[in-house]
Amino acid sequence: MKRTLIVFCGTTLCALTLLTGGCSRKSKQPAPLKSTATGAAIVESSGGKQIGYIGMPLDQPVVVQVNDASGSAVAGAAVYFRGPSGMSFVPASALTDSSGQVTTNVSLGQQAGRYKLVASTWDASGKNIELTLDEIALGYQQTLGAQLNAQYCIRCHDPESSSLRVSNMDNLSVKPHAFTEGDTLNKMSDADLIAIISHGGPALNKSAEMPPWGYTLSKSDIAALVSYIRAVADPPYEAGGLVYAQK
Amino acid sequence: MTDKLKSLWRFFFGDSARAFGSVSLILLVLLAISPAKDHFSQWRRYQKQYLHLIRGRADAITLERHYEGGIQQIWIPDQQVTDRCTTCHLGLKETSLADVSAVAFRKHPVVPHSLTEFGCTTCHRGQGAATTVQEAHNATEQWEQPLLPAKYVEAGCGQCHLEKQTATPFLNQGRQLISGYGCTHCHTIKQGDGTYILPGDDPPSLKHIADKTTREWVYAWIKDPQAYASTATMPNYHFSDDDARDVSAFIMSQSTPLEPPLQPINAKPNPDPAAGTSLYGQSFCASCHAMQNAAGMMVGGNVGPELTGIGTKAKPEWIADWVANPNHYDPGTMMPHYRFDPTQVATLAGFLESKTEPDFVANVHLGAPTPQQIEHGKRLVLENGCASCHEINGIKKPENFAPELSRIGSKPISQLLFVEGVDHNLPSYVVAKVSNPRSFGPSLKMPQFKLTPQQVDAVTTALLAQTDRAATQPPTMRIASTQQSKYEPAGHAGQLMHDLRCFSCHMINGHGGDMAPDLTWEGTAVQREWLTQFLKNPETLRPALIRRMPKFNLSDADINTLTDYIMAVYQTPEFDRDSLPASELTPAAVEQGRQLFYSKFACQSCHIADYAKDKGYIGPALAGTGKRFNAAWVYHWLKDPQSLRPGTIEPNQHMTDDEARSLTAFLMSLKSTGAKEVAKK
Numbered sequence: 050m051k052r053t054l055i056v057f058c059g060t061t062l063c064a065l066t067l068l069t070g071g072c073s074r075k076s077k078q079p080a081p082l083k084s085t086a087t088g089a090a091i092v093e094s095s096g097g098k099q100i101g102y103i104g105m106p107l108d109q110p111v112v113v114q115v116n117d118a119s120g121s122a123v124a125g126a127a128v129y130f131r132g133p134s135g136m137s138f139v140p141a142s143a144l145t146d147s148s149g150q151v152t153t154n155v156s157l158g159q160q161a162g163r164y165k166l167v168a169s170t171w172d173a174s175g176k177n178i179e180l181t182l183d184e185i186a187l188g189y190q191q192t193l194g195a196q197l198n199a200q201y202c203i204r205c206h207d208p209e210s211s212s213l214r215v216s217n218m219d220n221l222s223v224k225p226h227a228f229t230e231g232d233t234l235n236k237m238s239d240a241d242l243i244a245i246i247s248h249g250g251p252a253l254n255k256s257a258e259m260p261p262w263g264y265t266l267s268k269s270d271i272a273a274l275v276s277y278i279r280a281v282a283d284p285p286y287e288a289g290g291l292v293y294a295q296k
Numbered sequence: 297m298t299d300k301l302k303s304l305w306r307f308f309f310g311d312s313a314r315a316f317g318s319v320s321l322i323l324l325v326l327l328a329i330s331p332a333k334d335h336f337s338q339w340r341r342y343q344k345q346y347l348h349l350i351r352g353r354a355d356a357i358t359l360e361r362h363y364e365g366g367i368q369q370i371w372i373p374d375q376q377v378t379d380r381c382t383t384c385h386l387g388l389k390e391t392s393l394a395d396v397s398a399v400a401f402r403k404h405p406v407v408p409h410s411l412t413e414f415g416c417t418t419c420h421r422g423q424g425a426a427t428t429v430q431e432a433h434n435a436t437e438q439w440e441q442p443l444l445p446a447k448y449v450e451a452g453c454g455q456c457h458l459e460k461q462t463a464t465p466f467l468n469q470g471r472q473l474i475s476g477y478g479c480t481h482c483h484t485i486k487q488g489d490g491t492y493i494l495p496g497d498d499p500p501s502l503k504h505i506a507d508k509t510t511r512e513w514v515y516a517w518i519k520d521p522q523a524y525a526s527t528a529t530m531p532n533y534h535f536s537d538d539d540a541r542d543v544s545a546f547i548m549s550q551s552t553p554l555e556p557p558l559q560p561i562n563a564k565p566n567p568d569p570a571a572g573t574s575l576y577g578q579s580f581c582a583s584c585h586a587m588q589n590a591a592g593m594m595v596g597g598n599v600g601p602e603l604t605g606i607g608t609k610a611k612p613e614w615i616a617d618w619v620a621n622p623n624h625y626d627p628g629t630m631m632p633h634y635r636f637d638p639t640q641v642a643t644l645a646g647f648l649e650s651k652t653e654p655d656f657v658a659n660v661h662l663g664a665p666t667p668q669q670i671e672h673g674k675r676l677v678l679e680n681g682c683a684s685c686h687e688i689n690g691i692k693k694p695e696n697f698a699p700e701l702s703r704i705g706s707k708p709i710s711q712l713l714f715v716e717g718v719d720h721n722l723p724s725y726v727v728a729k730v731s732n733p734r735s736f737g738p739s740l741k742m743p744q745f746k747l748t749p750q751q752v753d754a755v756t757t758a759l760l761a762q763t764d765r766a767a768t769q770p771p772t773m774r775i776a777s778t779q780q781s782k783y784e785p786a787g788h789a790g791q792l793m794h795d796l797r798c799f800s801c802h803m804i805n806g807h808g809g810d811m812a813p814d815l816t817w818e819g820t821a822v823q824r825e826w827l828t829q830f831l832k833n834p835e836t837l838r839p840a841l842i843r844r845m846p847k848f849n850l851s852d853a854d855i856n857t858l859t860d861y862i863m864a865v866y867q868t869p870e871f872d873r874d875s876l877p878a879s880e881l882t883p884a885a886v887e888q889g890r891q892l893f894y895s896k897f898a899c900q901s902c903h904i905a906d907y908a909k910d911k912g913y914i915g916p917a918l919a920g921t922g923k924r925f926n927a928a929w930v931y932h933w934l935k936d937p938q939s940l941r942p943g944t945i946e947p948n949q950h951m952t953d954d955e956a957r958s959l960t961a962f963l964m965s966l967k968s969t970g971a972k973e974v975a976k977k
Contacts, residue, residue, distance in 0.1 A: 189406070
């Protein structure tokens with residue numbers, strides 16, 4: 050009799066387990082930092098607005114500095130970093146060093162787009178102070194665009210020279226727009242950008258110093274370039290809503 | 297308590313009717329479990345969420361028309377793809393869902409392949425047939441096939457694409473690192489098309505090492521190669537002081553003197569103290585070699601070894617011998633034979649000798665080696681496979697010294713040994729193994745390579761591409777790797793080109809480097825007189841370029857041999873070199889060409905036609921075109937540059953025949969002699 054009872058209970062339990070299923074994981078919480086000082090402001094030293102790739106660490110670390118009310122650096126203040134899901138920080142929290150700075154290495158998440166990184170600390174009254182930085186993650190198509198940009202476009206469109214490449218921008222009578230110039234480029238539609246890349250400046254009544262690339266690059270290459278230009282625009286490019294054909 | 301249970305039992309099973317009813321009830325509940333599980337399944341929840349999402353949007357009608365409920369499946373039998381991912385990921389093809397916040401329903405980023413043709417797991421891995429998130433993406437620690445983290449997704453491309461693709465920078469970088477760090481000296485990596493990843497580094501032979509350097513330097517080098525040159529690709533074996541002492545003793549003991557032996561320098565160097573620096577500059581040594589300048593900046597290329605401490609590394613007579621003719625010490629070197637005269641040799645050798653890093657060997661004090669030490673050194677050299685990379689007298693190159701990695705990307709994790717702190721999946725294992733091999737055990741032989749985390753990820757991407765699928769799929773799926781041809785020019789000219797190592801920088805007929813222009817059709821492109829002058833004294837063709845053609849001090853006879861060969865052999869079959877005679881280039885056409893050059897095509901933005909007013913930095917200066925090029929070549933180049941030199945960045949301007957002819961006329965009229973240096977910024 051008892052055995053039947055046990056079997057019955059066992060069956061019910063099994064059924065319940067089958068129904069619910071799965072298991073849960075415990076997440077590790079970092080030990081809280083013991084800060085020895087507080088600041089009044091948190092500012093960026095370097096590392097904002099970097100262009101990285103999905104899932105990859107950024108080239109440069111992000112460095113932020115905690116200052117007091119008079120603007121001088123504060124050592125020993127706790128700084129916490131956080132970002133959208135997928136973004137990771139090593140370390141995710143630290144005390145500021147003797148120069149008031151915290152350095153963290155940032156890895157981007159798996160989705161292309163902009164990642165808002167928040168560095169926070171608190172002031173003497175316990176109020177949270179935050180600093181938000183933008184980092185850009187390029188996806189597959191934008192990465193292709195970035196490669197093509199480095200091969201074909203950058204020598205004229207980037208005013209900066211490097212040790213391997215001298216910028217040609219100053220040699221042009223009409224200065225090209227850097228691809229980060231969102232104020233100008235965001236106003237141009239995708240169709241306009243594709244036209245000017247494919248057919249050169251004269252397609253939009255602009256300088257012939259921009260040559261046509263439509264006979265050299267494929268349509269998908271040019272689409273990739275446009276997606277790259279959109280990805281790095283500053284201020285960020287916001288696609289308009291749905292566009293229906295207008296009569 | 298027992299009384300209560302007994303009464304409960306009696307209530308349910310007291311008599312046969314009650315027992316029958318109760319058992320039926322239990323059976324009913326048990327039978328209901330399966331349909332209930334299905335009804336409350338995760339994927340149904342996702343489909344409901346998706347419908348909720350699209351119903352709130354402006355294009356709801358279109359999206360709903362595309363929507364299909366129930367389990368969805370992509371089935372491609374010949375690729376072993378059974379993917380039900382689209383059951384939950386419903387918006388993968390919906391352009392308007394490109395930026396919805398729910399990641400699961402987002403449009404798939406633009407890739408060149410369609411989902412229905414390739415499926416999802418081909419690139420992303422995971423369990424295609426599963427219909428819950430846990431099982432499809434990843435679940436337990438022992439899961440064989442978790443979803444691949446996005447940073448390695450190019451490994452998916454690498455299964456079929458064995459060639460270098462613009463859109464897969466990390467895969468390319470990873471393959472290049474595997475080759476450049478010489479991983480395949482020890483590990484065999486066979487690719488799907490049957491080719492092998494070949495080592496791209498050039499570890500020096502140690503047969504005559506005692507002629508080149510001291511035992512102290514060898515000791516310090518094997519202790520920490522990157523302490524001598526941060527760009528060194530030689531890994532660190534973490535030898536103890538005693539082990540390094542014994543290895544250096546053995547290696548030096550095996551060295552034999554060069555034949556014929558090194559000669560002491562008898563020429564006097566140029567007395568001008570700046571002569572060495574300027575000869576180093578004029579010879580464009582920095583195209584290949586890096587050296588720290590006075591400001592502490594590393595300047596130069598990475599084809600050859602860094603030279604900052606060369607005076608500490610190499611003996612003076614070796615440096616002089618090497619500068620005079622590198623073939624004497626290493627017939628397989630990439631370094632050209634410069635044909636310096638004895639004064640130049642002494643000058644350049646003196647300059648290089650002065651580049652010392654005495655700190656590197658300052659604390660190395662080695663006594664004379666004992667036979668036991670040499671014997672122990674030999675054992676270490678054998679155990680660590682030194683001869684896999686370096687030629688050492690008396691030691692045979694070991695075969696298959698390290699495990700083959702041809703299918704590492706499909707290695708079952710049950711066959712891997714994990715250590716504390718490494719996540720239980722293949723990518724994490726590979727990363728740990730590449731970045732810190734000795735963490736798997738101090739007795740492991742694999743040495744420590746100096747790679748950044750990003751480089752480790754790139755190497756991991758390339759290794760993860762070596763899957764079973766890549767090895768076994770039908771050949772039609774593969775894009776073969778681009779392999780170097782075995783082209784070698786014949787005769788005296790061929791010997792000269794080998795001696796000058798033209799192929800270290802230039803590509804001809806699919807063989808050679810990519811540092812300088814492809815010369816496959818150089819004979820069609822240029823005029824003989826120009827080529828003769830250029831070989832005698834290379835002028836600067838590209839104002840903004842740091843790497844340039846060095847001057848080789850060739851004799852007139854050698855120059856004649858080379859130009860004859862180039863003009864006769866390197867001709868394109870596509871058109872006749874003489875098809876555009878000068879008579880067709882009328883003054884009217886020249887004038888029209890000038891207009892086209894400066895207005896319609898704005899060529900001056902990248903090229904210089906007139907040093908007085910043009911500043912374009914990107915393409916070569918064209919002020920001497922009429923003396924340099926052949927008219928038919930210029931015409932065909934203008935019509936379609938990529939057909940003559942694939943990959944050139946000169947855009948195809950889609951010119952008409954008339955425009956191209958006029959432009960050719962204008963360019964051929966430019967006969968400025970000797971390019972003036974454009975003031976560099």
